[in-house]
Amino acid sequence: MKTAKKSFGDPYICQQSWDEDMLVQCGEKGIVFSDSGNYSTAFFEAFPEKPHCFVRGEGNSLKEAEKNCWDKYQKILTCDHEMERRKRTDGYGYCKHCSYSSMVFEPLTKCCKCKKLTAYDTDHKGNWYCKKHSTTKPKNPNPSFFGDDEDRRLPRKEKKLLKKAAEYHFKVAGINGRVIFSYLCYPKFTCSDKRINLISSRIRKTLIQSYRERNE
Numbered sequence: 359m360k361t362a363k364k365s366f367g368d369p370y371i372c373q374q375s376w377d378e379d380m381l382v383q384c385g386e387k388g389i390v391f392s393d394s395g396n397y398s399t400a401f402f403e404a405f406p407e408k409p410h411c412f413v414r415g416e417g418n419s420l421k422e423a424e425k426n427c428w429d430k431y432q433k434i435l436t437c438d439h440e441m442e443r444r445k446r447t448d449g450y451g452y453c454k455h456c457s458y459s460s461m462v463f464e465p466l467t468k469c470c471k472c473k474k475l476t477a478y479d480t481d482h483k484g485n486w487y488c489k490k491h492s493t494t495k496p497k498n499p500n501p502s503f504f505g506d507d508e509d510r511r512l513p514r515k516e517k518k519l520l521k522k523a524a525e526y527h528f529k530v531a532g533i534n535g536r537v538i539f540s541y542l543c544y545p546k547f548t549c550s551d552k553r554i555n556l557i558s559s560r561i562r563k564t565l566i567q568s569y570r571e572r573n574e
């Protein structure tokens with residue numbers, strides 16, 4: 359009997375025939391950060407290896423969310439993928455026909471030092487750097503949210519947790535890549551062209567709380 363780890367209480371007994379060794383998890387209340395307002399939903403997440411991807415279903419109940427996730431996964435397995443970049447410039451692509459997404463292209467951006475195609479790192483001015491040249495990146499004149507200045511105000515533990523939570527939320531949204539902290543006007547995490555603003559401590563609390571509900 360296949361079960362899915364749940365944020366609270368007993369594991370959920372799966373209704374669909376997932377592979378025994380596939381990692382699956384779910385929760386009754388997941389918070390989704392969205393441009394058009396945050397909302398709460400039951401969710402079911404699968405992490406298949408072939409193809410290596412992340413599939414997430416949502417619904418009014420766990421059953422519904424699992425079915426939604428299962429249907430998406432079945433479509434991924436039989437789809438003749440046609441990948442497109444959409445707004446991404448880092449090489450990440452989305453299938454036009456199903457919910458499959460993966461790093462399938464070369465980045466479109468070039469290292470400002472050696473001109474190699476890269477999406478490894480950017481400076482505060484928006485110049486790109488490959489891994490090798492990222493060490494030559496100029497310092498941001500604005501103090502970093504996660505720099506030394508902030509150490510006194512934000513406990514180390516909370517800082518670490520916030521980073522983990524942000525990385526998780528970007529992943530859930532299908533946005534892979536390096537998560538960067540910046541403090542231009544206000545603290546935020548950015549990943550590719552998406553961002554999570556951390557204007558208030560309430561938002562920081564919500565971010566950590568929803569991450570904990572799913573992962574602890």
Ligand SMILES: [Zn+2]
Binds near residue numbers: 437458
């Ligand atoms: Zn496809």
Ligand SMILES: [Zn+2]
Binds near residue numbers: 470487
């Ligand atoms: Zn370079």
